[in-house]
Amino acid sequence: MNEFIHMGGYARFVWPSYALTFTIVILNIVWARRSLWRARADARRRLSMRSADP
């Protein structure tokens, strides 16, 4: 197990690389969902404003 974490001495390059890439993967998911959520909220607001107009 230790061998694995150690990565033959390259640990300080390998693990940050993986960490960064997967952070970006997660960020993409979060941003996309937030962007959709915001678009839906805006659309709902626009529709309710429109139906509120006499």
Added chain:
Amino acid sequence: MNTSALAAARLILARDLRLALRKRGQFVQPLAFFAIVTTLFPLSISPELARLREIASGVLWVAALLASLLALEFLFRDDAHDGTLEQYALSGQSLTWLVFAKTSAHWLLTGMPLALMAPLAGISLGVPYAALPGIILPIALGTLVLSLIGAISAALTLGVRRSGVLLTLLTLPLAMPVLIFGAQATDLAIRGASFAAPLYLLSAMAVLGVTLAPLAAAAAVRMSLE
């Protein structure tokens, strides 16, 4: 009045040149900028000509690039403001030719003077006299390609408030091949070697640019005017 596209283009070119000569201040600015920027390098690095000669090509090219970018803002701005650009688009003349005419005028007013002024800056950076054609020719061609590419970005950012930096951000990545080959040409000339190869590549880019860029720029102008 049945004016051919070429004749209309010639008229626009003459008009732009005439207008610019009336507002001489505006067209001196890029040259002054170029002079100042090239002075910054000896001041910040070293007055030793031997050291400056090493970086001269890079300095001249970056300064010329930035000076041309500065001038790009003016390419369409005045005509867009007073509605002339709209008239061009509605005139039924080929907008591509008209945009090409404006771009050529821009290059004659900015790029060419820069190419002619650059040797002076080059000498101040320790460039040998024999290398001067290697400064003038590549910079003349390079600024032409830059004007062509820049016309596209200028058209895309028409009407955007304070578009100066955005214009630069859009144009520079596309202009990097010009910088690479142009600076290489000048550097070879400074070292006394033949700079034909990069010069031919620059010419190829110029031909590509002349053929395609005005089309894209005209399309962008139409989009911005909608």
Added chain:
Amino acid sequence: MAWTWFHRLASPPHVYALATRLTPWFAWPAAALILAGLYGGLVLAPADYQQGDGFRIIYVHAPSAWMSLMVYVTMAVSAAVGLIWRMKIAHAVAASCAPIGASFTVAALVTGSLWGRPMWGTYWEWDPRLTSELILLFLYLGYMALRSAIDDVQRADRASALLAVVGVVNVPIIHYSVLWWNSLHQAPSVMKLAKPEMPTAMLLPLLLMLAGFTLFFAAVLLVRLRGEILRRERTASWLREALAA
């Protein structure tokens, strides 16, 4: 009759519903492929003869670099479709691509630089591929900056579409210029990041990662696409039912 599916692709409510339905079909396989690739690359694949365990960075670097280019091309192609056929959906697709592609370009740059440090000795070496990636990042940033600078969505769509098309034409030119520039000044030890002859145990996880990331892109794109469609549809009547769901 074969064209009906194509025409339906131009209908926002149809695409919105389709995107909603299809997302899990891309997301879960993507997760599976990536996990399998990770296991294969980190655990199963043998250490490289020259680079030891350091070469395992390739399993995140290569997919990131692949994404950065593939997404740009997708963006440019949908932009072109939007310009030529005037399809709002195509513009929505292009808009959705940009942040995804830009983020993976950053990933490619950082992982490439981290890979370079033990291999070349420095974090940054102006090698042709990383330099091209850097310029690609500038292209993405310019695209996103142009979009946000123009207020009108339709005009922003068309202007940035033109920029994307001009950019994609330039990408090969830029790449070859940088390659040539680099070859003038570099000793030939440049192509360390290139994929050499790889034994299957090393290659297979890489292919799994590439496929997994591609499917991941599709899933994220579909989520973003829904938001972009909503933004362009203002107050169309189909929105009511779609939002209730």
